[in-house]
Amino acid sequence: MTTTSAPPLRIGRGAVRALGFLALATGALESVVTPTLPLLRRELGMSHAEGALLSIVLLVTGALITPVAGKLGDRYGGKRVLVRLMAVVCAGGLVSALAPNLPVLLLGQILQGAMVGALPLSFILVREHLPEGRSKVAIGVVSGLFVAGTMAGTLAAGPVAEGLSRHWMFALPTFAVIGATALVRRLMPEDPPRRSGGAGIDRPGLVLLGATLVTLMLVLALAPEILARPLVLLALLALLACLASGWVAVERRAASPVVDLRMVARPEVWKACVLTFTICVGTSVAAYLVPALFAVDADAYGFGAGATHIGLFLLPGAVAASLAGPLGGFGVRRFGSRAVVTAGILIMAVGLFGLAAVHTEVWHLVVGKTLIALANGLCVTATVTGTATSVDRGDTGIATGLVLVTRVIGFAVGVQISGAILTAGTPAGSDLPAESAYVFGFVLAGAVTVLSLLVVRTLNKGVKE
Template sequence: MTTVPAPPIRIGKTAVGALSMLAVATGALESVVTPTLPLLQRELDMSPAEGALLSIVLLVTGALVTPIAGRLGDRYGGKRILIRLMTVVCAGGLVSALAPNLQVLLLGQVLQGAMVGALPLSFILVRKHLPAAESKVAIGVVSGLFVGGGMAGTLSAGPVAEGLSRHWMFALPTIAVIGATLLVNRLMPDDPPGRPDDAGVDWPGLLLLSAALVTLMLALALAPDIIGSQPLMLLALVVVLAALVTGWTAVERRAASPMVDLGLLARPAVWKSCVLTFVICAGTAVAVHLVPQLFAVSADDYGFGAGATEIGFFLLPGAVVASLAGPLSGIGARRFGARAVVCTGGAVMTAALFALAAAHSEVWHLVVGKAMIALANGLCVTALVTGTATAVDPGDTGIATGLVLVTRVIGFAVGVQISGAILTAGTPSGSDVPAESAFVTGFVVAGAVTALSLLVARTLSKGVEE
């Protein structure tokens, strides 16, 4: 006699609220290193190379864990994997908070990198327990609050580290993550496994993907310093990266149960979302890096001479807008479709980047421009994740959204490194202040690339329907 599975339990606002709290807390914990990197370098006596390593290690592990978490969530159940993943994140946060030296802090950051996989697992739970229309809004809320949490962490990390200590900078958001994880465990109903575990974990693909991501991040981190002095080293890294990607592709094609389904990636709804997410996040990262740097340039030159507290205040409107963009995007995607939201967001970001290139002589120019870019990023990324999540089979939700979120992480890393390279190249010899033209170049390059993405966005709806 065949047993008919029970219908999924419909979740209420409290369960979605618990996922939202977890998104805010993990977003804050993810973002505390970047604004306090100079302080960490001083206190832990780090070299610039070690500082670069610290700034990217979470991104590397996050980009690796995300597709794995999505695949395991699809296979074994989203809640089961989410709670285990957040246990690792909480351990990493506590290790980072107690770290006496760089080595222990790096270990904590490696463990914290697992947090990036929490989003696709949250999407699995929302998709299983809510109707399609409501799940779009819920995914938008969770995505937007993750972005808002990241901005909140960026704003608060400096004051906490300076007023209390660097230890509390990690401890406070970790405590919030622990509390939110307990709430999710209590309020979120269990979801049944989506598929049997016939083939196990694709360890060869996992190792090759790990090596490829580490090589990519290492090349991006070292490129500004070695492109002129040691071009052969950079070329060697590119060759190694190409070999690893080729090997990984061959392994995934032959794997019985690949961690990254290349067939799924080849679907227009998925690969177009990945391309657009990469471009949008790279453009956003340029502004995220350049705007605070421009605020900090001395008023005797062409900047404003702002300190850490002032910069945080100037960025506050962007944080507020970023937290609202996700829910707005979910509502817009449900009413007008993902393509309309992405095209609108891309157009707003393009206009804002070109406007910053033309006008950045007043504080309000940068404040408004940065807020518009934060709005556009939230609209685009949330619509792309939402569209991807609802365009694939429910059993593929985790891995499909995981692919999009991996490209988000890589896009941010690439954008930051590109903007850093532009500022380095635009700094006159003997000076530590970049020329104003370097900022203009960065904004123009980001605006031009974002504008080209609109060509892909125009075909997005067709890809989703297919």
């Protein structure tokens, strides 16, 4: 393996602004589906299980892109890889904007998932071209603009979809991403590959991981419909087991695996992954069920909210999520990671069980969703921080990457379970789930969240100043 020794070119404010504009645009594009999911379900005739699948395919792509984006950046240069990833994202946005049906829209969302690898590459470029002090500020700015973009997308998606069409809610942020990518290509200097030679990308492992995740999502999405056909269900489960076993076998022999399973075997890492998975399952159940409950007809047990109002109702949760990172970091420094994770789990349990008990007023759902979003941010920040400080410095990237990939998988599984619960709870000949299906979903998520306290008890207290 060889490394380049040429000093990096310094970048000006224009290049940093271009990266910030790109983060803002991608955040907006990523967030348009959640507040408009009830509208998309009506227009495309989707079941709740299909709606759940639509809301997570972007994340599944992201789970595959995240482990290899940095390696590709090392091999070919960060700017080159970033621009090509964003070209895929732009293509996905245009496909989503033009999609006449669910399969085409799913394809667009799969392509858009490449954006998950773009933010880490932006951070790499900033650190490559700026001195330490300025790079920290620039990373904070880019991160903040991505969060601001998600809030803007949450607020604007509903009015655009209802005032223009669902096609425009994908098209407008996609045009912004195209413009931002052009600016980055023009203003960001080329960075030479930092490494050449060495082990390549683990393509067999990547393909098998993707097939395993897709099969898992299909099992969860189709479970309510194929329970009456046990042979079909058993066949899918057997296929899932074969793919997962094959992936483990390949990863154990790969020179540069997608996921380092030896790292997963370390107690501090697997405990962090289990915690992250359970916490994100609880978060994602609320992320799917709350907007769906807002959209239920007011003559039944819901509120008849349209996409615009749903976006407004979800905004406090988005604000809480943006504040949770800094609060979690402060809490870890002051009280230690275990204390912050415990507090977050208790807050999330209160939010989930509270939603199961009372959901007859809009403010019930707004408060519950805000508590859950805050708790998720606290837990994830503390878990990532605790993991990063419990492994050797050289293993930090691998260990925290595993936690972040687990976060995506947990969210995807939780959303699919939510869709399956609502589908199973919908009486024959009706498209309205029973209210008890929502209650069961919130209670199940709350129970999973509380059980994660068993793992928290075994954690080290973590960093405390």
